[in-house]
Amino acid sequence: MTFINYAQREINCKIVYYGPGLGGKTTNLQYIYDRTPAPSKGKLISLATETDRTLFFDFLPLELGEIRGFKTRFHLYTVPGQVFYDASRKLILRGVDGVIFVADSQEARMEANVESIRNLDRNLKEQGYDIATIPYVLQFNKRDLPTAVPVDEMYLRLNIKGEPTFEATATTGLGVFETLKASARQVLTELKKK
Amino acid sequence: MSQDLVLYDEEFQKIRQALQRLLEDASAKLVFLVDKNGQQIAAVGDMSSLDTTSLASLTAGNVAATDGLARLIGEKEFSILFHEGEKDNIHISIVARRVILVVIFDDRASLGLVRLRVRRATAELEAVFDEIARKVESQKVTFITELEGPFSEITDEDIDRLFSE
Numbered sequence: 001m002t003f004i005n006y007a008q009r010e011i012n013c014k015i016v017y018y019g020p021g022l023g024g025k026t027t028n029l030q031y032i033y034d035r036t037p038a039p040s041k042g043k044l045i046s047l048a049t050e051t052d053r054t055l056f057f058d059f060l061p062l063e064l065g066e067i068r069g070f071k072t073r074f075h076l077y078t079v080p081g082q083v084f085y086d087a088s089r090k091l092i093l094r095g096v097d098g099v100i101f102v103a104d105s106q107e108a109r110m111e112a113n114v115e116s117i118r119n120l121d122r123n124l125k126e127q128g129y130d131i132a133t134i135p136y137v138l139q140f141n142k143r144d145l146p147t148a149v150p151v152d153e154m155y156l157r158l159n160i161k162g163e164p165t166f167e168a169t170a171t172t173g174l175g176v177f178e179t180l181k182a183s184a185r186q187v188l189t190e191l192k193k194k
Numbered sequence: 195m196s197q198d199l200v201l202y203d204e205e206f207q208k209i210r211q212a213l214q215r216l217l218e219d220a221s222a223k224l225v226f227l228v229d230k231n232g233q234q235i236a237a238v239g240d241m242s243s244l245d246t247t248s249l250a251s252l253t254a255g256n257v258a259a260t261d262g263l264a265r266l267i268g269e270k271e272f273s274i275l276f277h278e279g280e281k282d283n284i285h286i287s288i289v290a291r292r293v294i295l296v297v298i299f300d301d302r303a304s305l306g307l308v309r310l311r312v313r314r315a316t317a318e319l320e321a322v323f324d325e326i327a328r329k330v331e332s333q334k335v336t337f338i339t340e341l342e343g344p345f346s347e348i349t350d351e352d353i354d355r356l357f358s359e
């Protein structure tokens with residue numbers, strides 16, 4: 001749900017990073033936080049367990065400058081990827097404008113990716129969205145690992161509607177901004193249609 | 195899908211006035227209004243030492259989690275949350291089922307006073323949000339036309355520029 005404040009000339013949009021546990025959603029946000037100059041970013045908030053697993057969400061507000069005289073703010077959220085945090089995931093999807101799915105490229109995680117996409121589809125429906133129409137970008141993370149499944153094969157298994165797809169290594173930042181930019185583009189393009 | 199929240203100057207000023215009155219009447223430090231999705235709508239009071247963006251997001255997360263708890267035990271919602279600290283306290287309540295009113299206060303005020311004043315402010319704010327809803331309903335066409343103004347012409351270059359800076 002985009003929030004357009006005409007009084008203060010601001011557009012606020014919400015982008016959610018979704019995907020299986022330990023796939024690199026928080027690492028994506030961490031890299032964006034590290035590489036964004038101070039005035040454009042707010043605090044990175046992580047509600048995590050003692051072992052750094054996301055418990056509720058991570059949150060990073062980004063201010064990207066003006067578009068047609070309106071300040072654009074993106075609120076980036078990650079969901080907890082672990083299966084048993086499903087109730088929390090549903091809450092975070094409320095009011096979402098765009099979803100970035102962070103898939104883990106390791107062979108052993110392919111089933112988890114597929115299951116997480118199914119879970120996303122279900123949870124979006126519950127919130128009244130449709131995965132077929134919502135702004136959606138796919139990221140193949142951990143391309144640097146030797147056990148990474150070939151991109152073509154991953155595309156066949158995980159790409160659901162020809163959505164923009166990016167290879168990434170979130171730890172080094174490869175592909176991180178490209179993914180975010182594609183999502184922001186989709187979300188802002190949606191605004192045009194309204 | 196939930197409808198986009200659009201706020202125009204007239205309603206924004208009314209909201210700010212209601213919050214300002216609450217701030218003074220309740221002797222609070224900070225009063226702010228957040229959308230249930232974590233977007234800050236308006237804030238009044240001393241914000242110099244506070245990260246209000248994070249505050250908004252965490253408040254919404256808090257309310258969302260509490261809503262989840264309420265439903266689990268068969269309640270519609272818990273309409274008031276209260277967190278007591280050593281010096282400062284936070285009073286959170288739901289307005290018009292859609293927005294969250296947050297009051298931060300210290301020992302200059304009491305919980306009783308805050309609750310009382312919040313109740314009055316809630317009625318005022320609900321009237322404003324009803325008005326917004328009515329306006330959106332009755333002027334749907336106008337709203338859409340106005341919306342088309344600035345955003346229908348967003349170009350790829352505009353979007354590229356956002357990331358080049």
